[in-house]
Amino acid sequence: MIDAYILLSGxxxxxTYGVYRVYKSSKEKTRIIxxxxxxxxxxxxxxxxxxxxxxxxxxxxxxxHNIKYWxxxxxxSLRTYGLAGLYNDLVVKNxxxxxxxxxxxxxxxxxxxxxxxxxxxxxxxVITMNVRGRDNKITTSKSFQVFATRDIVVAxxxxxMSDIVRFNQLDAQHIVVAICIxxxxxxxHYQSQEVSEDMxxxxxxxxxxxxxxxxxxxxxxxxxxxxxxxDIAVKIAFQTSSTYAYNDSExxxxxxxxxxxxxxxxKEV
Numbered sequence: 001m002i003d004a005y006i007l008l009s010g011x012x013x014x015x016t017y018g019v020y021r022v023y024k025s026s027k028e029k030t031r032i033i034x035x036x037x038x039x040x041x042x043x044x045x046x047x048x049x050x051x052x053x054x055x056x057x058x059x060x061x062x063x064x065h066n067i068k069y070w071x072x073x074x075x076x077s078l079r080t081y082g083l084a085g086l087y088n089d090l091v092v093k094n095x096x097x098x099x100x101x102x103x104x105x106x107x108x109x110x111x112x113x114x115x116x117x118x119x120x121x122x123x124x125x126v127i128t129m130n131v132r133g134r135d136n137k138i139t140t141s142k143s144f145q146v147f148a149t150r151d152i153v154v155a156x157x158x159x160x161m162s163d164i165v166r167f168n169q170l171d172a173q174h175i176v177v178a179i180c181i182x183x184x185x186x187x188x189h190y191q192s193q194e195v196s197e198d199m200x201x202x203x204x205x206x207x208x209x210x211x212x213x214x215x216x217x218x219x220x221x222x223x224x225x226x227x228x229x230x231d232i233a234v235k236i237a238f239q240t241s242s243t244y245a246y247n248d249s250e251x252x253x254x255x256x257x258x259x260x261x262x263x264x265x266x267k268e269v
Contacts, residue, residue: 085154111258
């Protein structure tokens with residue numbers, strides 16, 4: 001009887017305690033929900049961030065077009081358009097303005113421009129003519145085809161330019177002068193029928209690199225492998241240039257050598 005009473009009391013106690021725990025839990029949830037309803041909701045205001053773009057770095061190109069050089073003016077001192085173009089293409093574009101090459105090469109251009117140098121066409125037939133004059137005397141003259149030396153010079157450099165500039169500047173300039181000398185050596189002139197060795201010596205007089213020039217001409221004549229392009233360029237020049245009729249009875253013209261070069265002027269390149 002007592003055991004049954006104790007068991008019943010335990011059931012009542014634990015049942016009552018369970019109901020109490022459920023009640024407390026329900027009250028706590030209700031309090032939290034009501035508290036959340038009363039509390040205002042704050043939204044964090046984000047600050048506007050301005051991203052400042054940095055200005056691009058200023059790049060200032062070199063003002064190379066404003067650089068001026070001391071140059072000759074071929075449009076005033078050279079009559080031949082091809083020689084004037086050769087000065088611009090060979091000297092100005094490569095800025096080969098160092099002395100003594102600059103002035104020596106321009107002197108050679110002036111000599112070619114002022115004199116009617118010619119090279120006999122090796123394929124030309126020589127026609128001999130006997131003409132009786134008013135005094136009843138017979139004069140004999142010969143006619144044949146010739147190339148203008150200045151034309152051959154311009155055409156040769158046009159064909160050899162890319163090969164010449166592959167050498168270092170000083171050697172390239174020696175080759176340029178040597179080519180001019182080689183072609184002048186093959187030329188005729190009204191006065192002496194041929195260009196004398198004395199004239200070549202006059203052109204190279206006091207030139208600092210005369211020995212180097214003669215050495216290169218010897219190498220070209222000897223078919224040096226490194227300079228074969230010169231011989232090829234000259235042959236192409238003869239094949240592509242026009243010839244002119246010449247009669248050796250024409251009035252001789254004196255050889256003109258410039259005594260003074262024109263003044264250089266400052267120019268932009």
